[in-house]
Amino acid sequence: MTVPDLSRRVKPAVQVASSTDEFARLASDVVTRQLGARPDSALAFPTGATPLPLYAELARRCAESALSFSQVHSFNLDEYVGLDPEHRASYHAYMLEHFFSKVDIDIARVQLPNGLASDLDGECARYERAIASVGGLDLAVVGLGVNGHLGFNEPGTAFDVRTHVTFLAPETIDHNVRYFGDRARVPRQAITMGIATIFDARRVLLLASGEAKAAAVRAALEGPVSIDVPASVLQAHPHVSAVLDRAASALLERLVR
Ligand code: F6R
Numbered sequence: 001m002t003v004p005d006l007s008r009r010v011k012p013a014v015q016v017a018s019s020t021d022e023f024a025r026l027a028s029d030v031v032t033r034q035l036g037a038r039p040d041s042a043l044a045f046p047t048g049a050t051p052l053p054l055y056a057e058l059a060r061r062c063a064e065s066a067l068s069f070s071q072v073h074s075f076n077l078d079e080y081v082g083l084d085p086e087h088r089a090s091y092h093a094y095m096l097e098h099f100f101s102k103v104d105i106d107i108a109r110v111q112l113p114n115g116l117a118s119d120l121d122g123e124c125a126r127y128e129r130a131i132a133s134v135g136g137l138d139l140a141v142v143g144l145g146v147n148g149h150l151g152f153n154e155p156g157t158a159f160d161v162r163t164h165v166t167f168l169a170p171e172t173i174d175h176n177v178r179y180f181g182d183r184a185r186v187p188r189q190a191i192t193m194g195i196a197t198i199f200d201a202r203r204v205l206l207l208a209s210g211e212a213k214a215a216a217v218r219a220a221l222e223g224p225v226s227i228d229v230p231a232s233v234l235q236a237h238p239h240v241s242a243v244l245d246r247a248a249s250a251l252l253e254r255l256v257r
Pocket of ligand 1: 049144145
């Protein structure tokens with residue numbers, strides 16, 4: 001188990017895209033380089049609005065045979081508890097629709113947490129074992145919550161926690177209402193890789209786009225490292241890159257400009 005060494009500070013490599021196409025290209029280049037170095041990499045993937053351009057560009061590269069996911073081990077960061085994988089707002093359904101059905105990935109090598117497991121703690125332990133069994137994550141692609149969350153590690157989550165069951169923060173529930181139509185329908189719990197699981201990845205790619213993320217980007221990359229901003233732990237990770245759009249990078253003072 002890795003407890004992040006917070007005394008270490010590494011300057012993340014930040015790239016700012018001036019268009020959605022460039023955002024997709026820069027993010028896809030990181031994944032493409034990873035698969036060039038190791039075709040059977042273990043990758044962690046997020047869902048949400050931010051990575052959609054990345055998935056579209058990866059699918060395009062795959063269709064042109066410039067890239068293959070056939071040997072990749074894929075692990076999603078999180079999944080809601082109690083939601084049928086066939087529900088259109090589940091992360092199973094999202095990944096199938098936007099990515100897995102569009103690339104040559106071997107579904108036998110795809111894993112998401114099972115939010116319907118009768119023993120949820122057992123499922124979390126199984127998920128950690130599955131990641132360990134392929135040698136750990138080579139690259140974790142992560143999005144950023146408006147409150148600085150990583151996966152569903154909400155503010156206040158300890159940095160040494162691994163895959164676990166968690167409650168969604170009220171602002172996360174609000175952010176995700178758009179997928180459910182009604183606040184009451186948004187699941188209150190999720191299984192998420194823990195901060196330590198993400199931190200153990202050999203590389204991390206942070207993606208953020210849009211004005212609504214600007215404050216969280218600033219807090220995560222330039223603010224104090226604190227459990228109040230879960231993504232700030234990445235400042236202690238040795239191999240982090242960030243791909244942002246202009247709006248999300250607008251409040252950065254030291255890393256950009
Ligand atoms: C989703 C996940 C979340 C999202 C974050 C940003 O699998 O892990 O941390 O990455 O909430 O979501 P969007 O991209 O919809 O703004």
